[in-house]
Amino acid sequence: MPHAPQIKIPATYMRGGTSKGVFFSLKDLPEAAQVAGDVRDKILLRVIGSPDPYGKHTDGMGGATSSTSKSVILAKSEKADHDVDYLFGQVSIDKPFVDWSGNCGNLTAAVGSFAISNGLVAADRIPENGIAEVRIWQVNIQKTIVAHVPVTNGEVQETGDFELDGVTFPAAEVKVDFMDPADGEGAMFPTGNVVDELEVPGVGTFAATMINAGIPTVFVNAEDIGYNGTELQGDINENREALQTFETIRAYGAKRMGLIDNIEEAEARQHTPKIAFVSKPKSYSSSSGKQIEEGDIDLLVRALSMGKLHHAMMGTAAVAIACASAVPGTLVNLAAGGGERDSVTFGHPSGTLRVGAGAKQVNGQWTATKASMSRSARVLMEGNVRIPGDSI
Incomplete structure (x- = not known):
């Protein structure tokens, strides 16, 4: 034939x-x-x-x-x-x-x-x-x-x-500016809150910041789910149970953010939202062996993409990190020490990245004006x- x-x-x-x-x-x-x-x-x-x-x-x-x-x-x-x-x-x-x-x-x-x-x-x-x-x-x-x-x-x-x-x-x-990176008319927090209690059946209930800036992202505290924030890819990706837990959290976050109507829909929407966990700065060795000192960074962030821990950081998730860090009281902002800030340097599995963002309140809602980072x-x-x- x-x-x-x-x-x-x-x-x-x-x-x-x-x-x-x-x-x-x-x-x-x-x-x-x-x-x-x-x-x-x-x-x-x-x-x-x-x-x-x-x-x-x-x-x-x-x-x-x-x-x-x-x-x-x-x-x-x-x-x-x-x-x-x-x-x-x-x-x-x-x-x-x-x-x-x-x-x-x-x-x-x-x-x-x-x-x-x-x-x-x-x-x-x-x-x-x-x-x-x-x-x-x-x-x-x-x-x-x-x-x-x-x-x-x-x-x-x-x-x-x-x-x-x-x-x-x-x-x-190559410097990249993401203009008005929040969703829709500038509303960054679909639930209306900078922190929510997210109930995930079979996993637990814990604080979460759910933001739509750059890309919809669910942030949780590393300590709340049994991690310390310095994990590398092998620590997560070689653990099938851990991956399933993150996917479950991501699915319930997606529903809470209004991105899906039913939990089952999350399987066909793997790209969004992202799931990430944050922690206060700690020293660690990156995947290349480079030593990252606590004083080099403002916070630690680990994020999963398409069901696996990312080897560095997705660019759109970096925008979400930048915007969340600029809003007082989010989990990202608190991990970085709280208060007002227009940039952060965060540690990821491969090293560090500095990102900047501007955020302000308009009619009681937070909005982001711009987020910036350098790539090549x-x-x-x-x-x-x-x-x-x-x-x-």
Whole structure:
């Protein structure tokens, strides 16, 4: 029986922050995949190599982790005063679905670079030498992001000496501003409270800060769930019972935040919300062996993505950390020492990260004006990806 030959699709494989993903220009996708739907999802699943019951992504471009099973679709923006429309798809590793419910903050750092290099930004907005401000419309969450991309001799500058914990080699610094990062009209706390008592059947009842800024995130205290905040990936990811506990907490947090109607819906919404635990600063050794001293950080944060403890920190979760730290009384703010602050440096499994945010009260509700962080990005490979023609 004859089989359909492979088809090729122009694509770029990029690192952004501590993530990697396959980037596409919308116009380069097969016509049927230029609109949202089953064909687009099937293509992205096959490109990444999902679903893979072996959990290896041997037959695809994915890296079998939440940080490396990502896809990005970019187009010239249809939004006024924006350069590029950015659509992000988190591809499940072992299930046949693509989650479109949130953003990837790490890959945002690569969006500006791709947009400039692929003609999605007007030439008169790109300096010959200097910093290009790429105005990004994040389609998933309907928010504006500004990436400050270094340019040398009219081309994106990718090499440099900026070091990012969780990334092996230095590169050029890309500053990213997440504008009005809270949900909807600026309401960051879906429950109306900066701290709630979250009841999780079979686990317990404990304090939780549930925030929607950057990405919906449920924060709990490490000590309340039996941890100290210095854990590395192996401490969590090799414990199936621990992973199930975190997933249960995440599901009940999602319901409390109004993101799902029934607990069962959480399984099909793995990308959001995130679940994270915080603690006051303590000294520890990072996954690379680098010693992090208590005095180097304001607090400790560990976060899970797609059911596993992240090796560093998701960019969107870092935005949530920044915004929560700026609001007095949240668990994040209290772990950092409380009070008013416009930035924090937190410890994660791979090292440290400094993030900043501004927050204020408007009509009795907290709102975030901007969150900022520095990342780096570079092209790893460009050309075409190939997938069997019968994949779609």
